[in-house]
C-alpha cells in the first residue's frame with residue numbers, strides 16, 4: 001500500500017487539471033485545523049495546470065489511473081457504483097412513499113434498512129483515506145462519516161418517537177441528493193467520462209444542501225433531548241462498580257455545540273475544492 005499512497009499523493013488534484021479553463025489563480029489560504037493542508041498541498045505538489053489542453057487532460061487522467069493502481073481503481077469504481085445505486089434506490093423509495101401516502105409519517109421506517117446499510121458502508125471512506133487510495137484528509141472524512149453514523153444509529157434508529165419529525169426528512173433529502181451526485185461524480189471521474197453537469201452539481205449543490213442537512217440534523221437531535229432526559233437512555237449513573245458516569249443528554253448537547261466549530265471547516269473545505277475544481281485555482285498554502 002505504501003507505493004499506492006505515494007502514487008495517489010503525487011496524483012492528487014487530477015480533477016482540477018481535467019477542468020480546463022483559464023490559467024490558475026494562485027490563492028494564498030491559511031490551513032485549517034481539520035487537516036485540509038494535505039489536500040491543498042497535493043494540488044501544489046502535482047504541479048497541475050488549470051489551463052491544460054484536452055490532450056494534456058486525457059494524459060493526466062490516464063496517468064492518474066496508472067498511478068492509482070488497477071486494484072484500487074477497480075475497487076473504487078465498484079464502491080462508487082454500488083453507493084450511487086444504493087442512494088438512488090433510497091431516493092426512489094422516498095419519492096414513491098410520499099406519492100403513495102401523501103405524508104412523511106412512516107417514511108423513515110420504510111427506508112431505514114437501506115439507509116443504515118449504505119450509510120454504514122460509507123465507513124469504508126475512512127479506510128480509503130487511511131490506506132491512501134483517495135487523497136482526502138482522514139480527519140475531514142472521519143468527521144463527515146462519523147457524524148452521519150451517529151445520526152443514523154445513535155439518534156434516529158435508537159429514538160423511535162423522533163422518526164416522524166419533519167427534520168428527519170430534511171436531512172434525508174439533503175444526504176440523498178448529495179450522495180447520488182457525489183458518488184456518480186467519483187464514478188464518472190474514474191471512468192474518464194465526467195459530464196460537466198455532474199461536476200457542476202457536485203461542487204454547487206452542497207452550498208445549499210450542507211446547511212439544510214445540518215439544520216435537519218440539529219433539529220432532530222434537539223427533538224430527541226426531552227426523550228433522552230426522561231428515559232436516561234445510554235446513560236450510566238453512579239454508583240456502579242466501575243465508578244464511571246455518563247449522561248447521554250449532556251453528550252447530545254456537547255455534540256450539538258461541536259457543530260459550531262466543525263461544520264464551517266467542512267463547508268470551507270468544500271468551497272476550496274469548488275474553487276480548485278471548477279475554477280482551476282491553485283491553492284497556495286501560507287506557512288503558519
Ligand SMILES: CCCCCCCCCCCCC[C@@H](O)CC(=O)SCCNC(=O)CCNC(=O)[C@H](O)C(C)(C)COP(=O)(O)OP(=O)(O)OC[C@H]1O[C@@H](n2cnc3c(N)ncnc32)[C@H](O)[C@@H]1OP(=O)(O)O
Pocket residue numbers: 011012013014015016039076080134135136137140141143144145146147148150174175178182186189190205206209210211212213214217255258259262263266273
Ligand atoms: C460520535 C459523535 C459525532 C460528532 C459529530 C460532530 C458534528 C460535526 C459537524 C459535522 C457536520 C456534518 C453534517 C453533514 O452530515 C450534513 C450533510 O452532509 S448534508 C449534505 C451535503 N453534504 C455535502 O455536500 C458533503 C458531502 N461529503 C463530502 O463531500 C465528503 O465527505 C468530504 C470528505 C466532506 C469532502 O470530500 P473530499 O475532500 O474527498 O473532496 P472531493 O470529493 O473533491 O475529493 C477529493 C479527491 O479525492 C478523490 N476521491 C474522494 N473520494 C473518492 C472516491 N470514493 N472514489 C474516487 N475518488 C475519490 C476525488 O476524486 C478527488 O481526487 P482528485 O483531487 O485527485 O481529483
